[in-house]
Amino acid sequence: MTTSEPLATGEVRIDASPAEVYRLVSDPTVMVDFAEEVYRVRRRGGAGPATVGARFTGTNRNGWRRWTTTCRVTEAEPGRRFAYEVDTPFKVPISRWEYDLRPDGAGCRVTETSWLRVPRWFVPIAIWITGEPDRAAANTANIATTLGRLKAHVEVRARTSRT
Template sequence: MPTEPSPSSPSTAPTASGEIEIDAPAERVYALVSDPGVLAELAGEYAGHRWLGGATAARPGARFRGRNRNGLRRWSTVATITEAEEGRRFAFDVTFGPIPVSRWQYDLEPSGDGCRVREVTWNRSPRWFRVLTSPFVGVRPDGRDERNQRNIAATLERLKARAER
């Protein structure tokens, strides 16, 4: 399934991605990935959220503070939802203060009795920022993409198990 860049997607290739077939309707899978609380249960480093600015649901423009963890290390970022197309795509941009960090996108496509899900990320952080923050997040400055690739594989497996229950 090709990733179709949206107006807010970068024009460069993703820095990490994964794909999985799930025996559940796209609408059910979308409900899981578009809920930041459920997504925190499925993800590798992302551990929880708090809605910001009065937001209570996943809609374009809604923001949430994401809590992240890697072993004993903890940090938070702000995510802004850029796309929320039920059963098709959920995406958000992540920042640390004014600094762009990443974009995460979930594309869903009906397939047989279920759907195919592709999770994609673009690392948008400047090199100096990765060098500065690497000791705090426990990832080498050049190791973020590799870590994200492993996290995506684990997240998709957990998503499949949860959606097919």
């Protein structure tokens, strides 16, 4: 069920440089503070978070449901793009996530996008595990929440450091 069309996307303008925002979005152990579904991230291996090939494990939740995924960084272009692919612990592909950053005046625009990579036969299993029958709507809402929290964090921190 891999699609070339995004499953969900969202965008926000942040009053900070792409380089500053990239330092956050390229570190999943930091982004966990802003995410809605992911509540714990653990790096695997020795590579830093913003290194192509780096791996990390994400623990997710939806109500009482909990599940773990394994992730591999596929793109890491400082100040521009950070992307990773998500699999089940037993190597079934799930999704791809990407953060694109571009300058916008004195700040930047951040676009977060997800693609579905799951095989059709795994969809009912994924719904049972996550409790989410409408993954597109859930990801759209979660992206909006994540980007809103990221924006608030960066802009509050910037205002605080100026005073």
